[in-house]
Amino acid sequence: MANDKTNFQLVANGILAENPIFKLALSMCPAVGISTTVMNGVMLGIAVLFVQVFSSVTISLFKNVIHPRIRIPTYTLTIATWVTVIDLTLAAALPEAYAKMGIFVKIIVAFAIITMRLEMFACKEPVQASFWDGLGMGLGFLVGMVVIGFVRELLGSGAILGYDVLGFKPLLFFILPSAGFFVVGLMMAFFNYIEIAYKRSKGQK
């Protein structure tokens, strides 16, 4: 499956057409469990972005050497290595950020989106394309997490980024994981609706 998109199209693809959370429905665990505030979403999104880009590039570099039968353990190994490297580097270089992000970074190993992207794209496509695709997917994940976090934080604790906006807590229910399912489901529907409406308006032109 040769890739014929430009670099910009690859990035846009990751954010819109094949958004990991809303379209591909992958990595729902963090989307549901951790997106309780916008800041959490941002932190995790950035961490996933880094791991995705590095893993995509690494696998793409070694794609001719990986034996097809053991590609899954190899992906897991690559992702685990990069997560460890990023964890250690953050702890040493940016202790302030690490104090907030540290918990999230360790969870990334289990995300489906990264393994899936390596399988679908990185192991077949050249390095440059893999880099932009990884970037797009990471950004799509980040955008998704921020949007979900925004809704949940606003409706659950009446705040945005920790600043009390509403002055009261409308529905504490939104912070609990069960609400995450609701919010993600509704946002998926909303996302799809916007896409259909956009295509329709484009088709009519």
Added chain:
Amino acid sequence: MKDIFTIIFRLTLSCVLAGTVMGTTFVLTNKAKKHNEHVKEERVAFSLLGFKGEVPESVTMETAYRYVLSRGGDQFIGYLMPRQESKEGGYRFLQLDLDGNLAEKYRVDITAEQAAGAKERDQSISAVLPQGVEMRFAEQFKIVFRDGVRSAYLISGKFPGFKTHIAVMMALDSDFSIIGFEVLEHEEDPGLGGEIEKPYFKNQFKGKSFEVVQDLEVVKSPIPEDYLKALEVDIPPEAVKKVMQQHRGDDIYALTGATISTVAVTEGLKGMIKKFAYRVNVLDSVIDNQQIAVSF
């Protein structure tokens, strides 16, 4: 058949490569990470005691170290305490038996910097101990002196939380009431158990006396409005003081959706204070009875 060997070989190679990358990163970053942790602990210690920037002249801090010793079948507790007479430092190592009586007393002539390094400290202590005594480092705690009088303690502890462990540093007054505590490490869920780091939770423990803490429970009700405002310091300082005084005897109000984390922290702190107060009292009586000249 040939495939298996290729697979094994390539997989081993990948593991070795991954291991090398991770190991190199670890070696490169470990020193910086330890330094960051050390700086953070110092900062936390100062802020807990209420010092915003410079430590005032009248305040000094000494570090004491506790060891567990065993000789044959007997167990002892050893304390490395700073000596009082000489201004250049030097330590005394007090060996107490499990009944709280002084068994042995040794002089350990090292400086505070040397005592801070775990290996050097262990080596200098084993040098003075007789043969056949095994020792294991247990913990260290800081004693804060104001004008030469004991004014506060700083202790660290680790206890099981909802997920893994929670590591805290706590400042206690000389009568073992809580001055405050900080969460150093935890892996609780962000937004739920992670709220133990927030002021509206931590400040609930502030100022609680030793007696109150011994019977402290967790209660599943919402925090009263005025108390919440005082905890988050949303009102002027005099009002904060008054409200905190009113609620001093209150139990801890559980975090929404994180009762287990709340209970873990409450029980953990309770245990830490109980054990520490007991040990300090034993140590105090030994020092008094034997008239040992240590800074304590």
